[in-house]
Amino acid sequence: MMNYFSGTPRPDPGEEESPAVRARDLTVVRGPRTVLRGLGFTVPRGQVTGLLGPSGCGKSTLMRAVVGTQAKVTGTLDVLGLPAGHPALRTRIGYVTQAPSVYDDLSVRQNLDYFAAILDPGRASADRRRDHVTRAIADVDLTPHADALAGNLSGGQRSRVSLAVALLGAPELLVLDEPTVGLDPVLRRDLWQLFHALAADRGAGLLISSHVMDEAERCDRLLLMRAGEILADGTPDALRTGTGSDTVEAAFLHLVDEAAAASRTKETSR
Numbered sequence: 001m002m003n004y005f006s007g008t009p010r011p012d013p014g015e016e017e018s019p020a021v022r023a024r025d026l027t028v029v030r031g032p033r034t035v036l037r038g039l040g041f042t043v044p045r046g047q048v049t050g051l052l053g054p055s056g057c058g059k060s061t062l063m064r065a066v067v068g069t070q071a072k073v074t075g076t077l078d079v080l081g082l083p084a085g086h087p088a089l090r091t092r093i094g095y096v097t098q099a100p101s102v103y104d105d106l107s108v109r110q111n112l113d114y115f116a117a118i119l120d121p122g123r124a125s126a127d128r129r130r131d132h133v134t135r136a137i138a139d140v141d142l143t144p145h146a147d148a149l150a151g152n153l154s155g156g157q158r159s160r161v162s163l164a165v166a167l168l169g170a171p172e173l174l175v176l177d178e179p180t181v182g183l184d185p186v187l188r189r190d191l192w193q194l195f196h197a198l199a200a201d202r203g204a205g206l207l208i209s210s211h212v213m214d215e216a217e218r219c220d221r222l223l224l225m226r227a228g229e230i231l232a233d234g235t236p237d238a239l240r241t242g243t244g245s246d247t248v249e250a251a252f253l254h255l256v257d258e259a260a261a262a263s264r265t266k267e268t269s270r
């Protein structure tokens with residue numbers, strides 16, 4: 001059962017059944033370039049979907065479109081049953097960008113208190129806010145640092161403060177842009193355990209980008225991207241089996257070679 005802050009509209013009954021994200025013919029233009037080209041994909045609820053591909057392929061752009069901060073988006077993009085960017089989605093999505101957005105002159109707890117008060121204002125909800133803040137700090141393993149100034153934390157700790165902010169309010173969809181970059185192996189493992197727990201226990205849909213292929217093996221489902229297109233969409237197992245590969249990385253390279261060969265054939269037959 002999801003927690004909803006007071007004032008957050010509950011989804012219509014039919015919406016509960018819809019995937020967390022459904023895109024059809026999604027196209028995004030940035031500056032002079034078409035960065036995403038006619039993408040179709042879904043992100044289910046209750047699972048961890050990895051968005052993998054090389055630097056510059058369009059992962060952040062796709063995430064920005066999903067959370068409603070990207071201009072020049074065309075096609076269909078439904079998020080939790082509503083059009084992407086709908087005001088009612090603001091409190092239902094948690095988003096963490098690559099740059100941690102925390103106030104250096106506030107402690108970890110004060111940062112969380114501040115964002116919790118924006119999400120769930122009013123004196124009447126003070127106890128609930130305190131519980132949510134304490135839980136979010138514990139979720140990202142920062143309880144021993146709760147009273148430390150954010151400016152005195154390491155890079156990895158600061159990005160975990162951002163993640164804790166995104167967890168406030170028990171969002172139904174979490175969009176995390178490279179959340180494990182620069183973290184040590186133990187912390188990476190712990191965070192992936194947290195991501196799966198959020199999916200399994202709270203039913204959240206998670207869309208997590210990475211350009212590190214070994215992280216792909218940790219996802220329930222994968223969207224493999226290259227140059228603004230989705231090369232494959234499926235479970236790690238299905239991708240490995242379908243391409244006769246031992247690893248997702250080998251499957252990705254196989255798909256890249258296949259796509260390059262197909263486009264050469266198209267060129268020569270013109």
Ligand SMILES: Nc1ncnc2c1ncn2[C@@H]1O[C@H](COP(=O)(O)OP(=O)(O)OP(=O)(O)O)[C@@H](O)[C@H]1O
Pocket residue numbers: 030031032033035053054055056057058059060061062211
């Ligand atoms: N403001 C902009 N104007 C024009 N092109 C842009 C702009 N921002 C990004 N791009 C281009 O859009 C493409 C996709 O960028 P995006 O940041 O989505 O990639 P990414 O896969 O997230 O990369 P990374 O893994 O390095 O973060 C890149 O080729 C980039 O050069």
